[in-house]
Amino acid sequence: MTTRVLSVASECAPLVKTGGLADVVGALPAALAGQGCEMRTLLPGYPAVLSQIGAGKVVLAEDDLFGGRVEVVAGRAAGLDLLILRAPHLFDRPGSIYLNAGGQDWTDNPERFAALSWMAARIGAEGVAGWRPDILHCHDWQAGLTPLYLRENGAATQVKTVMTIHNIAFHGLAPASSLDALRLPRWAFTPDGAEFWGRISALKAGLMFADRLTTVSPGYARELMTPEFGMGLDGVMRARAGVLSGILNGIDTEAWNPATDSAIVAYDAPPGKAANKARLVQEFGLPAGDGPLAIVISRLSEQKGLDLLIGALPQFLEQGGRLALLGSGDPGLERAFLDLAERHDGVGVRIGYDETLSHRMMAGGDAILVPSRFEPCGLTQLYGLRYGTIPVVSLTGGLTDTVISANDAALRAGVATGVQFTPVSVPALSDALDRLIALYAMPDVWRKMRLNAMAHPVGWETSAADYAALYQRLMTDG
Numbered sequence: 164m165t166t167r168v169l170s171v172a173s174e175c176a177p178l179v180k181t182g183g184l185a186d187v188v189g190a191l192p193a194a195l196a197g198q199g200c201e202m203r204t205l206l207p208g209y210p211a212v213l214s215q216i217g218a219g220k221v222v223l224a225e226d227d228l229f230g231g232r233v234e235v236v237a238g239r240a241a242g243l244d245l246l247i248l249r250a251p252h253l254f255d256r257p258g259s260i261y262l263n264a265g266g267q268d269w270t271d272n273p274e275r276f277a278a279l280s281w282m283a284a285r286i287g288a289e290g291v292a293g294w295r296p297d298i299l300h301c302h303d304w305q306a307g308l309t310p311l312y313l314r315e316n317g318a319a320t321q322v323k324t325v326m327t328i329h330n331i332a333f334h335g336l337a338p339a340s341s342l343d344a345l346r347l348p349r350w351a352f353t354p355d356g357a358e359f360w361g362r363i364s365a366l367k368a369g370l371m372f373a374d375r376l377t378t379v380s381p382g383y384a385r386e387l388m389t390p391e392f393g394m395g396l397d398g399v400m401r402a403r404a405g406v407l408s409g410i411l412n413g414i415d416t417e418a419w420n421p422a423t424d425s426a427i428v429a430y431d432a433p434p435g436k437a438a439n440k441a442r443l444v445q446e447f448g449l450p451a452g453d454g455p456l457a458i459v460i461s462r463l464s465e466q467k468g469l470d471l472l473i474g475a476l477p478q479f480l481e482q483g484g485r486l487a488l489l490g491s492g493d494p495g496l497e498r499a500f501l502d503l504a505e506r507h508d509g510v511g512v513r514i515g516y517d518e519t520l521s522h523r524m525m526a527g528g529d530a531i532l533v534p535s536r537f538e539p540c541g542l543t544q545l546y547g548l549r550y551g552t553i554p555v556v557s558l559t560g561g562l563t564d565t566v567i568s569a570n571d572a573a574l575r576a577g578v579a580t581g582v583q584f585t586p587v588s589v590p591a592l593s594d595a596l597d598r599l600i601a602l603y604a605m606p607d608v609w610r611k612m613r614l615n616a617m618a619h620p621v622g623w624e625t626s627a628a629d630y631a632a633l634y635q636r637l638m639t640d641g
């Protein structure tokens with residue numbers, strides 16, 4: 164029997180993306196199609212999304228939702244079956260999907276994503292154009308109110324809900340005074356419901372009212388239950404441990420395939436990297452040299468721990484290391500990396516977001532650095548494995564679950580794929596970079612690590628089967 168699933172999210176690659184959430188939401192439908200699941204994706208009607216679905220067909224509408232008319236438009240784009248929430252008063256805005264021109268959250272973000280969740284719950288209750296989901300799969304706080312609205316509209320007994328945490332740092336908070344305006348029931352505004360220290364938390368609503376919870380790695384599933392990583396919701400996570408599972412993200416192994424990637428000099432074994440490395444060194448204006456070329460492709464935020472790299476870098480450069488960084492985000496970090504590039508020949512920095520360049524970097528780099536303070540899953544270390552670009556990662560969340568560190572045991576067994584370090588500190592990162600230099604200087608060991616990395620399974624097969632099994636259990640056991 165086919166399971167019909169509506170995936171509800173604020174981003175979806177390749178249509179609209181600010182981070183890994185989009186990659187995962189964009190990949191799930193195809194990954195699950197082979198597992199007997201029919202998935203459609205409900206997205207906000209940002210201009211960039213609407214322009215890609217053409218005229219589409221209106222399948223559901225509401226005259227006044229949070230200040231204007233909204234329509235759900237069915238369409239297809241990039242191989243995805245989409246339901247788009249056309250609501251010009253909420254989504255027809257230039258620039259970033261979450262932030263205004265001043266870099267602040269849009270003040271009506273609670274309403275914007277409550278509208279998404281409200282319509283998701285209506286689709287659950289009423290169906291659209293003869294299609295009614297068995298399961299609503301909600302991603303992050305933007306879809307967090309869906310299970311609560313579904314209870315309120317009476318459909319929660321027939322339609323099940325799954326809430327996936329991609330990042331527990333973002334709670335989707337709104338003032339208590341917006342309870343009525345957001346059409347939320349007063350009974351739900353308690354510590355056992357959507358209340359979080361006197362405010363409404365869309366994420367907490369999802370965590371409390373969804374039938375099942377998942378997060379994007381087993382490691383992060385364990386960490387979420389601790390005060391260090393739970394961001395104030397660790398008690399909730401412990402209380403709901405019985406319905407929580409960690410399912411590792413995969414990557415699109417066709418879009419990220421070094422043997423066929425049209426953005427690079429394609430290769431199917433590590434030696435093929437040489438031409439890409441030479442190109443990258445030139446592109447970033449770096450000096451020639453025998454040392455490893457490290458890359459970073461990342462949002463520049465506190466989460467990613469890249470401030471530590473600033474402290475650890477001089478020692479790495481002195482030993483012949485070089486760095487090419489592509490990122491954007493925190494203005495202070497952007498400036499700090501641009502300063503570093505001015506002061507050190509061995510550092511090249513591009514501030515911005517550039518998908519094609521990210522492929523060239525993945526192909527040309529020797530190692531990718533991911534020193535995150537927390538990392539629910541992380542995708543760039545997975546691209547690194549696929550391209551034989553050795554991940555140097557902190558021992559946290561999904562980074563723990565995806566990299567086999569080159570300790571003595573792993574080297575002896577010939578299974579190492581990367582370097583892990585802990586704690587997340589400048590000395591520990593410096594030590595990891597020293598290990599990278601040493602490993603790189605042993606060509607046989609290095610080559611073996613690269614071959615291991617490239618052979619490591621990073622696709623969706625196992626995880627898609629895990630999601631399908633979760634849906635199945637939910638349908639049969641409730």
Ligand code: ADP
Pocket residue numbers: 181182183184186460461462489490491515516517518521540541542543544
């Ligand atoms: P997060 O979602 O926390 O940012 P992930 O590692 O899960 O971290 O996903 C980040 C995604 O965004 C990856 O696909 C990565 O390649 C991409 N990315 C991040 N920064 C940039 C950038 N400046 N240019 C191009 N791609 C980027």
Ligand code: GLC
Pocket residue numbers: 182183184187329330379412538539540541542561
């Ligand atoms: C979040 C996390 C990242 C994860 C991504 C996709 O953005 O920060 O670790 O890979 O979601 O699940």
